[in-house]
Amino acid sequence: MELLRLATAGSVDDGKSTLIGRLLYDSKSIFEDQLESIEETSAARGDEHVNLALLTDGLRAEREQGITIDVAHRYFATPKRKFIIADTPGHIQYTRNMVTGASTANLAIILIDARKGILEQSKRHSFIASLLQIPHLVLAVNKMDLVDYSQEVFDKIRKDYTAFASKLDIGDLTFIPLSALKGDNVVDRSANMSWYEGSTLLHHLEDVHIASDRNMVDARFPVQYVIRPQSEKLPDYRGYAGTVAGGILRKGDDVVALPSGFASKVAKIEQAGQEIDEACAPMAVTVSLEDELDISRGDMLCRANNQATPTQDIEAMVCWMSEASQLQEGAKLAIKHTTRWARTIVKDLRYKLDINTLSRDESATSLTLNEIGRIKLRTTQPLLADKYSRNHITGSFILVDENTNVTVGAGMIINTK
Amino acid sequence: MRTQVSHLQALESEAIFIFREVAAEFEKPVLLFSGGKDSILLLHLAVKAFAPAPVPFPIMHVDTGHNFPEVIEFRDRRVQETGVKLIVASVQDAIDSGKVVEEKGPNASRNRLQITALLDGIEEHKFDALFGGARRDEEKARAKERIYSFRDEFGQWDPKGQRPELWNLYNGRHKPGEHMRVFPISNWTELDVWNYIKEYEVAVPDVYFAHKRKVFQRDGMWLGVTEFLEPQEGEVVEERLVRFRTIGDATCTGAVDSPAKTIEQVIEEVGATRITERGATRADDRTAEAAMEDRKKEGYF
Numbered sequence A: 001m002e003l004l005r006l007a008t009a010g011s012v013d014d015g016k017s018t019l020i021g022r023l024l025y026d027s028k029s030i031f032e033d034q035l036e037s038i039e040e041t042s043a044a045r046g047d048e049h050v051n052l053a054l055l056t057d058g059l060r061a062e063r064e065q066g067i068t069i070d071v072a073h074r075y076f077a078t079p080k081r082k083f084i085i086a087d088t089p090g091h092i093q094y095t096r097n098m099v100t101g102a103s104t105a106n107l108a109i110i111l112i113d114a115r116k117g118i119l120e121q122s123k124r125h126s127f128i129a130s131l132l133q134i135p136h137l138v139l140a141v142n143k144m145d146l147v148d149y150s151q152e153v154f155d156k157i158r159k160d161y162t163a164f165a166s167k168l169d170i171g172d173l174t175f176i177p178l179s180a181l182k183g184d185n186v187v188d189r190s191a192n193m194s195w196y197e198g199s200t201l202l203h204h205l206e207d208v209h210i211a212s213d214r215n216m217v218d219a220r221f222p223v224q225y226v227i228r229p230q231s232e233k234l235p236d237y238r239g240y241a242g243t244v245a246g247g248i249l250r251k252g253d254d255v256v257a258l259p260s261g262f263a264s265k266v267a268k269i270e271q272a273g274q275e276i277d278e279a280c281a282p283m284a285v286t287v288s289l290e291d292e293l294d295i296s297r298g299d300m301l302c303r304a305n306n307q308a309t310p311t312q313d314i315e316a317m318v319c320w321m322s323e324a325s326q327l328q329e330g331a332k333l334a335i336k337h338t339t340r341w342a343r344t345i346v347k348d349l350r351y352k353l354d355i356n357t358l359s360r361d362e363s364a365t366s367l368t369l370n371e372i373g374r375i376k377l378r379t380t381q382p383l384l385a386d387k388y389s390r391n392h393i394t395g396s397f398i399l400v401d402e403n404t405n406v407t408v409g410a411g412m413i414i415n416t417k
Numbered sequence B: 001m002r003t004q005v006s007h008l009q010a011l012e013s014e015a016i017f018i019f020r021e022v023a024a025e026f027e028k029p030v031l032l033f034s035g036g037k038d039s040i041l042l043l044h045l046a047v048k049a050f051a052p053a054p055v056p057f058p059i060m061h062v063d064t065g066h067n068f069p070e071v072i073e074f075r076d077r078r079v080q081e082t083g084v085k086l087i088v089a090s091v092q093d094a095i096d097s098g099k100v101v102e103e104k105g106p107n108a109s110r111n112r113l114q115i116t117a118l119l120d121g122i123e124e125h126k127f128d129a130l131f132g133g134a135r136r137d138e139e140k141a142r143a144k145e146r147i148y149s150f151r152d153e154f155g156q157w158d159p160k161g162q163r164p165e166l167w168n169l170y171n172g173r174h175k176p177g178e179h180m181r182v183f184p185i186s187n188w189t190e191l192d193v194w195n196y197i198k199e200y201e202v203a204v205p206d207v208y209f210a211h212k213r214k215v216f217q218r219d220g221m222w223l224g225v226t227e228f229l230e231p232q233e234g235e236v237v238e239e240r241l242v243r244f245r246t247i248g249d250a251t252c253t254g255a256v257d258s259p260a261k262t263i264e265q266v267i268e269e270v271g272a273t274r275i276t277e278r279g280a281t282r283a284d285d286r287t288a289e290a291a292m293e294d295r296k297k298e299g300y301f
Helices: A016-026 A032-045 A060-065 A094-102 A120-131 A151-165 A201-207 B007-025 B037-050 B069-082 B091-096 B114-125 B190-199 B263-272 B277-281 B291-298
Strands: A002-009 A072-077 A081-088 A107-113 A136-142 A172-177 A220-222 A225-227 A239-243 A248-250 A254-258 A262-271 A274-276 A278-280 A284-289 A300-303 A309-320 A332-337 A340-353 A372-385 A396-400 A407-415 B029-032 B059-063 B086-090 B129-131 B148-151 B179-182 B211-218 B221-224 B238-244 B255-257
Touching: A002 A016, A002 A094, A002 A120, A002 B007, A016 A072, A016 A081, A016 A107, A016 A201, A081 A094, A081 A201, A094 A120, A094 A309, A107 A120, A120 A151, A136 A151, A136 A201, A151 A172, A172 A201, A220 A239, A225 B007, A239 B007, A248 A262, A262 A278, A284 B007, A309 A340, A332 A372, A372 A407, B007 B037, B007 B129, B007 B179, B007 B190, B029 B037, B037 B069, B037 B190, B059 B091, B059 B114, B069 B086, B086 B091, B086 B114, B091 B114, B190 B263, B221 B255
Parallel strands: A002 A081, A002 A107, A107 A136, A136 A172, B029 B059, B029 B129, B059 B086, B129 B179
Antiparallel strands: A072 A081, A220 A300, A225 A239, A239 A284, A248 A278, A254 A262, A254 A300, A262 A274, A262 A284, A309 A372, A309 A407, A332 A340, A332 A396, A340 A372, A396 A407, B148 B179, B211 B221, B211 B238, B238 B255
């Protein structure tokens, strides 16, 4: 069974919680005690209906104030796939939350209220999905029951959105007309929209092809931990533990260790102590080399003829996530890239991006909470980097405030020089 | 080409990555071990993460003193097999030294008292990272918790001030006295755990399978008669075929009626059940709707 990670974006008003509730309920992933508990809470709050939003609003403040503070994770499975939902609130702090919830997503669902069409918020969510390069996007046109299941309404939304999306870098885009409340096209095909010939939402989630989204070409193995038992039985064992970040690593492959550039061959690949012939992302394995090289955490094994770029200068899109501070030219921060920490200085804020209009403000001098911009960084030691578009693992980094230790920025590498 | 990665392999790899990341970046990690299936799974994954070297950190059992004897036997056997160092943080010691006062009444539980024993253990050994077996599918407060969950010098969780967690870039930086709770199996469900136990032949204590036990009913749960827990007046003891879905303090962990004697039968039962595992079996989570959130804020697992 395959694992699919999906992110949902939209506000309570779009019926997002109802949609998640429907997916969980119809796949039998809501339990009776959970349902009873939210029924009681709904009644105590004086809600007219059982409020399915309470399923995802886990914290006391959220239930009391009827708001969603943070990313909630939900799980459900069908016989075909296991799903992890990162449910991100649509309104306040949307950018920070959506980036947090969607960074590892295979697919994002953006909800649109059929009565309202494409809103600013839908554009923001779409932009973030394209920034994070989520491979698959679903535009779920919800509340079709409130527009008489009209094909015209759906077609207009599709046309409007397609025009807008042409400005963005979106891979696979699917439109589904549905009613989360009534259940049309969520799990079961709608009898009310015979004009729609595509898949139901669940069917699409089960069938969308995600295996080829992984980079199977550029072998990248960031060394995470060096295993040296130095025991009587294994006096000379030296294995490099890590998780394959891209490509395929095979026994006998010619590899180089970055940043030193020393060459060797893969002598052995082990998974949990068992020898295997090859490994691909996202497998956690241990690699032994034929030669004894000085390799430590933060180094990277690549194929001799296809290497990441060691660089101290990177250009990236960055999303600022701190309320307490701003990103400014000259700021010094800690940076984590794969398994390597370094320090960095912001050399240049090229522009700030208005995520509603996609226009660039080149006169901007700072980024504040939830703002996105293009920056140049200089690091204290080389990062072993790829472009984010090529590899999400070797192309991403986080920025950390050295005084508070809080994660303040998320970066996606555009250029490695 | 072996490029298909199953969901269990993906979950295993994610957990192993987290174990290695913590071992590399923290001074003194420790794995919280209760003898329940989730902590057994954690130890199993930790052994895999560092093979063929031994697990590079100890395990700590926060011991309420109200144990199932089978579970303690199981714990000691695993310690011997893996060669891992065991530390016991005792709630009984905290009571004896007067640090905490035992609850009274028929529903008295040492569950809350574990917080003191746990925090004392952290302070004494200067642990800076604690692996826990919590899963996000268990409970709604946990559904919102990060994999690296930051705790201040009082061990408190601040749900509104959590660090953003992106890609697989975990930020474990902290100041002296602060620590991180780390949950490598956050993304596993109860069914994933059982499917993994089956596929990789992970041993678990016998109490997870159907057996005859003397039980009585309280708050709609079957509680076992033990030396620590006697039925009150009006509570009738009967022998039933039961099993445990979770294992915690013996005084507040309920058994469920079940004929499931094998892993396959357990998986079938878990797949068909309509009640969450904590809802069915944990008296401590039923006290208030936000019971778990409140305990977590104070420093609970």
